[in-house]
Amino acid sequence: MSADLQPLLDALQFSPDNLPLRQHLARQLNAAGRHQEAETLCREGLRQHPTDDALRLSLADAYFASNKHSAAFVVVEELLDQHPDNAAAHLLHARLLLAAGQAAEAREAYAHALEINPGLADRDLGQALEAAAPAKRVPTPAGGGYRPAPAPDEDEPSAQAKLLGLERPKINFSDVGGMEAVKDEIRLKIIHPLQFPDLYKAYGKASGGGLLLYGPPGCGKTHLARATAGEVQASFISVGIAEILDMWLGNSEKNLHQLFELARSQAPCVLFFDEVDALAANRHDLRQSAGRTVINQFLEELDGATRSNEGVLIMAATNAPWHLDPAFRRPGRFDRITLVTPPDEPARAAILEILLRGKPLAPGVSTAAVAARTAGLSGADLMALVDGAVDVCLRASMRSGRPLPIEQSHLLDAAKLVKPSTKEWFATARNYALYSNEGGLYDDILVYLGVKKPGGA
Amino acid sequence: MLPDALAPETRRIELLLNLQHYAEAEQLIRIALAQQPTHAVMLGWLGVCLLNQHRPAEAIPILQRAIGHAPLNPQLHGWLAESYSAAKDFFAAEAASREALRLAPEQADFHGLAGMVLLRKHRPKQALRAARTGLCLDPAHKQCLTVQARALADLGQTNVSAPLFAPVLVDDPLDAFAHANQGFNYLDAGNFRAAQLHLHTALQQQPDNAQIRAGLVEALKNSFWYYRLLWQGGRWVTRLVRRTGFFALEADTRKIIAYVLQIPLLFFVWGWAFAHGFFSNIGYLSIGFRLLLLTPLGVIIILTLAGALLQSITLTLLRCNPQARPYLSSKEILASNCFLAGLGVLAVSASARFAGLLF
Numbered sequence A: 001m002s003a004d005l006q007p008l009l010d011a012l013q014f015s016p017d018n019l020p021l022r023q024h025l026a027r028q029l030n031a032a033g034r035h036q037e038a039e040t041l042c043r044e045g046l047r048q049h050p051t052d053d054a055l056r057l058s059l060a061d062a063y064f065a066s067n068k069h070s071a072a073f074v075v076v077e078e079l080l081d082q083h084p085d086n087a088a089a090h091l092l093h094a095r096l097l098l099a100a101g102q103a104a105e106a107r108e109a110y111a112h113a114l115e116i117n118p119g120l121a122d123r124d125l126g127q128a129l130e131a132a133a134p135a136k137r138v139p140t141p142a143g144g145g146y147r148p149a150p151a152p153d154e155d156e157p158s159a160q161a162k163l164l165g166l167e168r169p170k171i172n173f174s175d176v177g178g179m180e181a182v183k184d185e186i187r188l189k190i191i192h193p194l195q196f197p198d199l200y201k202a203y204g205k206a207s208g209g210g211l212l213l214y215g216p217p218g219c220g221k222t223h224l225a226r227a228t229a230g231e232v233q234a235s236f237i238s239v240g241i242a243e244i245l246d247m248w249l250g251n252s253e254k255n256l257h258q259l260f261e262l263a264r265s266q267a268p269c270v271l272f273f274d275e276v277d278a279l280a281a282n283r284h285d286l287r288q289s290a291g292r293t294v295i296n297q298f299l300e301e302l303d304g305a306t307r308s309n310e311g312v313l314i315m316a317a318t319n320a321p322w323h324l325d326p327a328f329r330r331p332g333r334f335d336r337i338t339l340v341t342p343p344d345e346p347a348r349a350a351i352l353e354i355l356l357r358g359k360p361l362a363p364g365v366s367t368a369a370v371a372a373r374t375a376g377l378s379g380a381d382l383m384a385l386v387d388g389a390v391d392v393c394l395r396a397s398m399r400s401g402r403p404l405p406i407e408q409s410h411l412l413d414a415a416k417l418v419k420p421s422t423k424e425w426f427a428t429a430r431n432y433a434l435y436s437n438e439g440g441l442y443d444d445i446l447v448y449l450g451v452k453k454p455g456g457a
Numbered sequence B: 001m002l003p004d005a006l007a008p009e010t011r012r013i014e015l016l017l018n019l020q021h022y023a024e025a026e027q028l029i030r031i032a033l034a035q036q037p038t039h040a041v042m043l044g045w046l047g048v049c050l051l052n053q054h055r056p057a058e059a060i061p062i063l064q065r066a067i068g069h070a071p072l073n074p075q076l077h078g079w080l081a082e083s084y085s086a087a088k089d090f091f092a093a094e095a096a097s098r099e100a101l102r103l104a105p106e107q108a109d110f111h112g113l114a115g116m117v118l119l120r121k122h123r124p125k126q127a128l129r130a131a132r133t134g135l136c137l138d139p140a141h142k143q144c145l146t147v148q149a150r151a152l153a154d155l156g157q158t159n160v161s162a163p164l165f166a167p168v169l170v171d172d173p174l175d176a177f178a179h180a181n182q183g184f185n186y187l188d189a190g191n192f193r194a195a196q197l198h199l200h201t202a203l204q205q206q207p208d209n210a211q212i213r214a215g216l217v218e219a220l221k222n223s224f225w226y227y228r229l230l231w232q233g234g235r236w237v238t239r240l241v242r243r244t245g246f247f248a249l250e251a252d253t254r255k256i257i258a259y260v261l262q263i264p265l266l267f268f269v270w271g272w273a274f275a276h277g278f279f280s281n282i283g284y285l286s287i288g289f290r291l292l293l294l295t296p297l298g299v300i301i302i303l304t305l306a307g308a309l310l311q312s313i314t315l316t317l318l319r320c321n322p323q324a325r326p327y328l329s330s331k332e333i334l335a336s337n338c339f340l341a342g343l344g345v346l347a348v349s350a351s352a353r354f355a356g357l358l359f
């Protein structure tokens, strides 16, 4: 097979500007498993034609196949940004999302691909997706209070709403392993006020205001926010760093007011701002004055949302709460704040379970045992661990000439090589908690680090 | 310049850098570089991302590559100087900052940078000159003001630099930078109470600044009278050593000299061990040991050891003070632990001897 490509490769050497030939070759090389060469070929081509879709898709394919997932994500997402109707890109996106453990989103991407081009149906992928995220009905929350929204499948969001990032998450708290303390806090601080507004009013507790999740990267903040929406069967609007940058650059139709309006119209709805420090940066820190308008608009919308917030949960996440302008922590804004610590043992087991899903496993593999040996690792670190184990296993398979399953020892060996990435974050966080802890804002950090006793002074 | 296809991407990256989201910026930059591997500004920004993620060793070759493509861009040389400085290669840092200055002598930033590097190379006079040149260009340049103050302090002219930061504080009474510098000035001038107050305020604004924290610990230590003596002595010795030009030597040379100087210390310890019969009871070695004590080197060694001991005693005392304890770093706690462990060993062996006398 690969030998057949040589004449074409030679031809490309002669006429490197032949774009169709290059596109064809890139696909062929990927199909032949020669991803490294495909990557080089695409990158060379993209230098002359930086926006060529076929080359970008092949590049993303090559990245994906050689396990450079984050690079693949960026390329695919950029491609989809510009051409939301590219079915093949949606398909690859689905595979990437599945590999990243975001099964619900993967399902959506796959559905999207088939909508545009039904010919792309892939039985294996479909089955893997079905196994990873069965379309299930979430149990209704106990007690009266908020009328749950109609079940997800009955009213799919409109195309316009989808464009603004509206989704109906199919995961809930049962998809978040462990982390019981954080879940309880979320229930107490934001779900119950939504479900029992009258009770809260009777005790004179305001039910407005948002919840800010903070903590080291890769520890499940985004995952938790999405699961919260699923838990209360609410719609979910996620505003990520890419959208926030668009707002800053002023070239987005997704302006803040529209987003808040959409959330209000879709109530119950969780409006989630990921990496919110980019949107709520300390005005003092910013060199650009253009940002102030965005920040002020955000403050205005938050206050406006408080007045008409029936059924809108405002959540946000950040790795750097200290970069947030204190104005955002005033009552009625992000006045509740919760530390999301690195996953505890059950959480690690659950994450590993998700990461290993669909991979060939030896019978002796126990995620619980691996979880017990990986204290301090974040979700992202565990991803690196599994990647490492897969690498070793692949190499062994190549040597033996037949596919070998992942063994417990592969995982445990890989665990020794992964360093907890959250250490640096805690070093910084500790300093803020010790030296700039106005009103006990960061007490949770001190408690987690064992500097302070829980509840004590 | 960038082709149009990349321009919006470039603005995104710029914004991410501005918002200090270095990891995300790095991702986008690497994608952009995959399409344009020789883009000097992109390479420079990649260097900035790495530097700000505490990876100066990776930043250096990237910035060198950037400079290869755009040798006349002063900013690239400036970033390279910062990376070298972060990697503690001050000779290379000085060379890079010189190059930046040569290309853009009108920029106060580069004078401040050059001054900072010179300070870290223990060249206070040259640093002062750089800072003052920078201040001619921009009288309120913070880095130049800092360099000026620290250089004056290093030259022993503390009283001159004390009021220099008052104007900044009038503008913004909580300015971390001004408080930090004011605090360091008071520290140099021996007014430790005032130093504590200013450094404390500065640390509240910039909790992650290790220098400010270390300064505050120094101010706290100086609340003990004996430590003040030690501290003055230490500063005096530092100035003396600076005059010998030792600090201006290349880092490797310094290491070799320091290593050679340690050899007598080794003899000293061995002598001591022999003298106390740790290895055998050959008493005559203790004569050599006593002779060693009389030499100037012996005196220096004794003083150094006594200084280290006093340091760890002071740290242990601070540790017992709940107000001071949070400011100690893990290294300082470790020093105190070592001291306590030593104390424990001594106590055990003393009581063993005492028991031996009894029975």
Ligand SMILES: Nc1ncnc2c1ncn2[C@@H]1O[C@H](COP(=O)(O)OP(=O)(O)O)[C@@H](O)[C@H]1O
Residues within 6 Å of the ligand: A100, A101, A102, A175, A176, A177, A178, A179, A216, A217, A218, A219, A220, A221, A222, A223, A224, A317, A343, A347, A348, A350, A351, A354, A379, A380
């Ligand atoms: N408790 C958990 N249960 C299941 N998966 C988790 C858990 N915590 C983290 N993950 C997974 O780890 C990865 C990183 O989590 P993410 O929410 O993106 O972190 P953050 O937003 O804090 O940076 C995600 O793929 C997520 O699904």
Ligand SMILES: [Mg+2]
Residues within 6 Å of the ligand: A218, A221, A222, A274, A317
């Ligand atoms: Mg996140």
